[in-house]
Structures are given as C-alpha cells and as structure tokens.
Amino acid sequence: MTEITKLQSACSQCNLQELCLPIGLSEAELSLVDSLVDERRKIARGEAIFRSGDRFTAIYAVKLGFFKTEVLSEDGRHQVTSFYMPGEVLGMDGISAETHHCDAIALEDSEVCLIPFHELETISVKIPTMQRHLHRVMSREIVRDQGMMMMLGAMRAEERVIAFLLNLSQRYAARGYAAADFNLRMTREEIGSYLGLKLETVSRTFSHLQEEGLLQVEKKHIRLMDAAKLKKMLSQEGIGR
Amino acid sequence: MTEITKLQSACSQCNLQELCLPIGLSEAELSLVDSLVDERRKIARGEAIFRSGDRFTAIYAVKLGFFKTEVLSEDGRHQVTSFYMPGEVLGMDGISAETHHCDAIALEDSEVCLIPFHELETISVKIPTMQRHLHRVMSREIVRDQGMMMMLGAMRAEERVIAFLLNLSQRYAARGYAAADFNLRMTREEIGSYLGLKLETVSRTFSHLQEEGLLQVEKKHIRLMDAAKLKKMLSQEGIGR
DNA sequence: CGGCAATTTGAAGACGCTCAAGCAATGTGG
DNA sequence: CCACATTGCTTGAGCGTCTTCAAATTGCCG
Numbered sequence: 256m257t258e259i260t261k262l263q264s265a266c267s268q269c270n271l272q273e274l275c276l277p278i279g280l281s282e283a284e285l286s287l288v289d290s291l292v293d294e295r296r297k298i299a300r301g302e303a304i305f306r307s308g309d310r311f312t313a314i315y316a317v318k319l320g321f322f323k324t325e326v327l328s329e330d331g332r333h334q335v336t337s338f339y340m341p342g343e344v345l346g347m348d349g350i351s352a353e354t355h356h357c358d359a360i361a362l363e364d365s366e367v368c369l370i371p372f373h374e375l376e377t378i379s380v381k382i383p384t385m386q387r388h389l390h391r392v393m394s395r396e397i398v399r400d401q402g403m404m405m406m407l408g409a410m411r412a413e414e415r416v417i418a419f420l421l422n423l424s425q426r427y428a429a430r431g432y433a434a435a436d437f438n439l440r441m442t443r444e445e446i447g448s449y450l451g452l453k454l455e456t457v458s459r460t461f462s463h464l465q466e467e468g469l470l471q472v473e474k475k476h477i478r479l480m481d482a483a484k485l486k487k488m489l490s491q492e493g494i495g496r
Numbered sequence: 497m498t499e500i501t502k503l504q505s506a507c508s509q510c511n512l513q514e515l516c517l518p519i520g521l522s523e524a525e526l527s528l529v530d531s532l533v534d535e536r537r538k539i540a541r542g543e544a545i546f547r548s549g550d551r552f553t554a555i556y557a558v559k560l561g562f563f564k565t566e567v568l569s570e571d572g573r574h575q576v577t578s579f580y581m582p583g584e585v586l587g588m589d590g591i592s593a594e595t596h597h598c599d600a601i602a603l604e605d606s607e608v609c610l611i612p613f614h615e616l617e618t619i620s621v622k623i624p625t626m627q628r629h630l631h632r633v634m635s636r637e638i639v640r641d642q643g644m645m646m647m648l649g650a651m652r653a654e655e656r657v658i659a660f661l662l663n664l665s666q667r668y669a670a671r672g673y674a675a676a677d678f679n680l681r682m683t684r685e686e687i688g689s690y691l692g693l694k695l696e697t698v699s700r701t702f703s704h705l706q707e708e709g710l711l712q713v714e715k716k717h718i719r720l721m722d723a724a725k726l727k728k729m730l731s732q733e734g735i736g737r
Numbered sequence: 738c739g740g741c742a743a744t745t746t747g748a749a750g751a752c753g754c755t756c757a758a759g760c761a762a763t764g765t766g767g
Numbered sequence: 768c769c770a771c772a773t774t775g776c777t778t779g780a781g782c783g784t785c786t787t788c789a790a791a792t793t794g795c796c797g
Contacts, residue, residue, distance in 0.1 A: 326642050329731045334646045348642060350635030357642060376628065380621045387617065393634045394591030400641035401567050401589060401598060405575045407648035408692030412753065443776065451649030456753060458777055474762090474776080490570040653785065683743065694786060699745055715744080715794080 265289045266368075271342040275316045275368075284382050291378055292316075294369040298361040304346070306358045311349030313371045317341045320365020321440040324348075325448075326357045335449040336403075338362075338441065340426055344370075344392050362440045407451045415450040416460045417485050420470075424479060435479040506530045507609075515583030515670070516557045525623050532619055533557075535610040539602040545587070547599045552590030554612045558582050561606020562681040565589075566689075567598045576690040577644075579603075579682065581667055585611075585633050603681045648692045656691040657701045658726050661711075665720060676720040 267285045269275070280288065295318060298304055304315055307327060322339040336357060339345045349355040350372065379386035406415055428434035439446070443454040450457065464470040469485055471478035479485065507513060508526045521529065536559065539545055545556055548568060558580050565586060568574040577598060580586045590596040591613065620627035647656055669675035680687070684695040691698070705711040710726055712719035720726065 326646050328646060328650070332646075332650050334650050336642045336645050347635055348639050351632045351639055356639050376624070376631070379627070380624070383617070383621070386620070386627075390617070390630075390634070391592045393631070393638070394588055397634070397637050397641065398589050398592055398597050400638065400645065401577045404577050404641065404644055404648060405567050405569060405573075407645060408689070409569070409573050409575045442774090448649070453754060454776080455755085455778085458775095459753090462777075684745095685743080695744080696746085696787085697785060699743095700785095703745075 266292055269318070271316075271318065275342050275344065280382065280384055284384070287378055287382065288385070291374050292368050292370050296367050296369055298322075298365045298367060300361055300363050300365075302361055304359040304361070304367060305349070305355045307355055309349075309355045311346070311353045311355055311372070313369050314344055314346040314349075314375070315359070315367040315369060316344050318366040318368050320367075321362040322359055322365065323362055323441060323445060323449075324357045324359050333448070334451075335441075335445050337399075338423075338449070341430065347393055347396055362445075412450075412452055412456050413460050413463070414489055415452065416446075416457060416464070417489055419446065419450055420477065420479065421482065421485060421489070424482065435482060437477055439475040439477060507533055510559070512557075512559065512583040516585065521623065521625060525625070528619055528623065529626070532615055533609050533611050537608055537610055539563075539606045539608060541602050541604050541606075543602055545600040545602070545608060546590070546596045548596055550590075550596045552587070552594045552596055552613065554610050555585055555587040555590075555616070556600070556608040556610060557585050559607040559609050562603040563600055563606065564603055564682060564686060564690075565598045565600050574689070575692075576682075576686050578640075579664075579690070582671065588634055588637055603686075653691075653693055653697050654701050654704070655730055656693065657687075657698060657705070658730055660687065660691060661718065661720065662723065662726060662730070665723065676723060678718055680716040680718060 266275070266288045267282075296304075298320070304322070305311075317339050319341055322345060323335050324337045324339070324345060325333050325335050327333040337345070339359075345359055346355070348357055375385075375389065379389055406418055410418065423437065423439075424434045427437050441449075443457045446452075447454040447457045452460075461470065461472045465472050469479075469481050471480060507516070507529045508523075510516070537545075539561070545563070546552075560582055563580040563586060564576050565578045565580070566574050566576050578586070580600075586600055587596070589598055616626075616630065620630055647659055651659065664678065664680075665675045668678050682690075684698045687693075688695040688698045693701075702711065702713045706713050710720075710722050712721060
C-alpha cells in the first residue's frame with residue numbers, strides 16, 4: 256500500500272466522514288483515527304470482503320460502491336439480509352463469535368476502508384466519543400433489523416417493495432443524490448431475496464406500480480413519480496398477515 | 497430499595513452470571529460491576545420495562561421471568577421481534593438514538609437487573625473484558641436478528657414453528673431445564689406475530705405436528721417427541737418461498 | 738362462578754409461488 | 768464481426784399455502 260493511498264484514505268479528509276463517524280472529533284482524535292484506518296481495499300464486482308466462517312478481524316466502512324450481505328443456512332437456502340452504500344459500516348456480525356456469519360459481496364466495483372476491530376476497541380478506551388459512536392452504529396444495525404423483521408412479518412408484497420424503494424430513496428438523498436431518480440445496483444432476484452419474495456413477484460409489482468403512475472421503471476433505472484402517495488400506501492394499507 | 501435487595505442483586509452472587517456476563521472477571525472487577533448494577537426491578541405480568549419513545553438510560557438483564565419486545569409501525573400494526581428469558585439482555589435498541597424503538601413487556605411476573613448504560617460505558621473503559629463482552633452481546637443480537645430474517649423470508653409456516661420450538665428448547669437446555677418438555681409463556685397470537693403467521697396457522701401447525709407424533713401439545717405445555725427428526729425437517733424441507 | 742380471553746377447527750378465498758415461454762442485453766468464442 | 772450462449776427481466780396460467788371469516792369449546796382471572 257503506497258503512501259499516496261494512505262493519504263487518500265485518511266478519515267480526516269473523507270467526504271463521507273459525517274455519515275461514517277457521526278460527530279466532531281478533535282484534530283488530535285481524528286489523527287488517532289487516521290492511524291487506525293490504514294488500509295483501503297478494492298473489491299471487484301462479485302467478489303467478497305469476507306465470507307461466512309471467515310475469522311473476524313475488522314469491520315469495514317464502504318467508501319465507494321455497493322454491497323449485499325447474505326446468510327446461508329445448512330441446506331442450500333440463502334437470503335440477502337442487507338444492502339450497504341457508501342458511508343455505511345458492515346461486518347459487525349462477526350464480533351460475537353470472532354467469526355463472520357454471512358457473506359459480504361460487492362454488487363459493483365467498490366472500495367472499503369478496513370478498520371481493525373481490536374485496535375478500534377483499544378482506541379475507544381482513549382476516545383469516549385469514539386466508543387459511543389461505535390455503540391450507536393451497532394445499535395442502529397439492531398434497530399434496522401427490527402424494522403426489517405416488521406417488514407418481513409407484517410407487510411404484503413406491494414408494501415415491501417414500496418418500503419424498499421422509499422428506504423433506498425432516503426439513503427440516496429442523505430448522500431446528496433436525487434431522491435426520486437436512481438439506479439438499482441442489485442438484480443430482481445436479490446431484491447426478492449431481501450424482501451422474502453420471488454423475483455417474478457418483484458417484477459410484477461414494479462409493473463403494477465408503473466401502471467398506477469407511481470413509478471417509472473426502465474431496467475435498473477427507477478423514478479419515483481409520487482413519493483408522498485407511496486408513503487401513504489405504506490401506512491394506510493391493509494393489515495396484511 | 498432495601499439493603500437486602502441490593503445484596504441479592506449482586507452480580508457476583510448471581511447464578512445466571514455465566515449467561516449474562518460471559519467469562520471470568522477478577523474479584524476487583526466483579527465488585528465494580530456490582531456497584532454498577534445497583535437496582536433490581538420487579539415487573540408484573542403485562543407491564544412494560546420501557547415503551548417505544550421512552551428515553552434510553554439503561555439496558556436490562558432478565559433475572560427472572562419472561563419478556564417480549566414488540567415494534568409498532570405508524571399505522572396500528574405491531575410485531576413481536578423477540579422473546580427474552582433469564583440471563584438475556586434487552587434494551588440495546590435504544591442506544592442509537594437515546595430512545596427506545598420497541599416496547600418490552602413482561603409475559604409473567606418478572607425481575608430485571610437495571611444496568612445504567614452510560615455508567616457501563618465508563619466502566620468498560622477500565623475493564624477491557626467488560627467492553628469486549630458488551631460488544632459481543634450486541635453483536636449476538638445482530639446475528640440473531642439475521643437468523644430471524646432468514647426465517648421470515650425463506651421458511652414456510654411449518655418450518656418456522658419448528659425452528660421456534662427448537663430454539664426455545666435449546667435455550668431452556670442452556671439454563672439447565674428440560675430441553676424436550678417445557679411451557680410456553682406466550683399466546684398463539686404472540687407466537688404468530690413473532691413468526692409472521694396468523695394465530696390460526698400456529699394452532700393448526702401444532703395440531704398437525706402432533707398428529708405426526710413429533711410433538712405433544714396440551715395448551716401451553718409442549719413436549720418434543722422427536723427433536724432429531726424435527727431438526728432434519730428444518731434442513732431438508734422444500735426451498736420455501 | 739361468570740365472563741372474557743385463548744384456542745381449536747372448518748370452509749372459502751386471496752395472495753404469492755411454480756412452471757413456462759419469450760425477449761432483451763451482455764458477453765464469449767469462432 | 769457475427770453466431771451463440773448466458774443472464775436478467777417480463778408476463779401468463781394454474782396451483783398451493785396461508786389468511787380470512789366463522790363458530791364452538793375450553794380455561795382462566797377476578
């Protein structure tokens with residue numbers, strides 16, 4: 256890893272800082288963090304950062320690109336459990352048993368910052384702000400998962416698809432991208448797996464929402480034509496299962 | 497809170513220690529933890545430890561009894577996201593936004609140990625073992641949630657029910673109770689909500705498994721007649737949805 | 738002991754799945 | 768550079784699982 260890469264990867268210079276590290280650290284603290292995050296890694300589309308069973312050593316902040324995580328059960332079944340975009344942190348499933356429990360796979364050519372976890376714990380002792388932040392990031396993942404369970408357990412197909420699109424929209428917006436006009440990085444099958452639906456159902460739902468004039472779908476390109484109405488459909492629709 | 501209650505609540509005396517705190521702390525460290533966990537609280541059946549929107553101040557270790565957590569969406573819908581038994585820790589959803597995102601409700605008269613979270617963070621700085629443990633407990637929750645998503649997204653009704661029963665069984669066993677013979681603390685409706693099914697479906701599935709001779713169900717009393725076969729049904733059955 | 742909650746069971750219907758075919762876009766090798 | 772294979776997506780038809788609605792029974796809390 257060249258010196259130039261090291262400079263590039265400095266957290267103190269990163270435009271994702273506010274998403275990744277939540278709030279202001281002092282300059283001295285930031286330079287401590289810089290020394291912690293010393294490696295940046297390129298992951299080609301389709302490649303994994305880690306796989307289920309790999310020894311856990313670090314967590315990863317997405318610098319560029321897009322990832323999915325996927326769990327596999329004993330039999331062949333697998334399910335997408337999350338998508339990650341720049342500024343989001345993945346790999347925390349590995350902490351509990353020092354072993355990862357899912358695969359983290361790049362959906363496009365991507366880059367991640369590698370954060371050695373035990374060093375992070377050490378630094379957290381010196382910087383209470385950092386410790387608090389770590390706890391919040393972990394807790395946010397727990398809250399997100401709870402929302403996911405809610406979706407999988409209580410929503411019908413159309414609602415799940417809408418919730419998925421609105422969630423993406425909001426995350427793009429938080430990154431300064433258009434909220435109502437974006438490209439999907441994942442296939443219909445991956446969306447289906449994530450939402451607990453078959454890919455045909457996802458496709459049909461897209462078509463249906465398009466007929467209603469709520470959406471424009473052209474391959475991977477999505478345009479939300481009436482986000483307000485979509486939101487209403489989420490909170491008003493039938494009680495589901 | 498009387499002195500006697502304080503003595504009773506000492507972590508150093510607690511028989512759930514190994515489940516709640518994972519591994520050995522020194523005596524000095526244990527007494528630090530004792531001074532942290534200074535309050536024990538009784539929660540009557542049906543009462544909440546905290547509710548969605550409550551300010552987050554502490555996490556809670558179940559000392560005695562049984563709890564569910566439940567999230568509510570804007571519309572009336574609600575879903576059980578977890579059940580907790582003695583030795584398990586709940587409330588970590590509140591860390592991220594200093595606010596709880598679910599209700600924690602006692603399914604029977606219960607007792608919890610209250611662990612003030614910011615004091616826990618402070619102590620973690622002094623006891624690295626404690627910090628590691630906290631991180632593991634949080635991570636375990638993340639892993640558990642991923643398994644839950646897998647279940648909700650990829651399993652059919654019968655499999656979900658079986659997975660639920662086997663999970664309970666295993667947790668009872670870990671506490672020294674019979675693995676194949678236990679009482680459900682929750683209603684069919686709560687089980688259904690947790691599993692993303694209607695209560696009628698849960699009931700029918702119980703009946704069906706009983707006809708097959710795999711289970712004996714008498715109201716809340718469950719007896720697993722062939723745990724091995726049940727396990728097989730989980731890993732071999734159809735690909736589901 | 739009464740009233741209400743929880744559970745069981747049946748019958749009918751809906752939603753999403755399975756299977757299948759066709760098409761478009763992309764990539765590969767001759 | 769074109770033929771061919773591959774992958775991803777759409778759409779249709781039929782079917783199965785789980786839900787919905789309904790009623791009867793049981794058990795428990797006050």
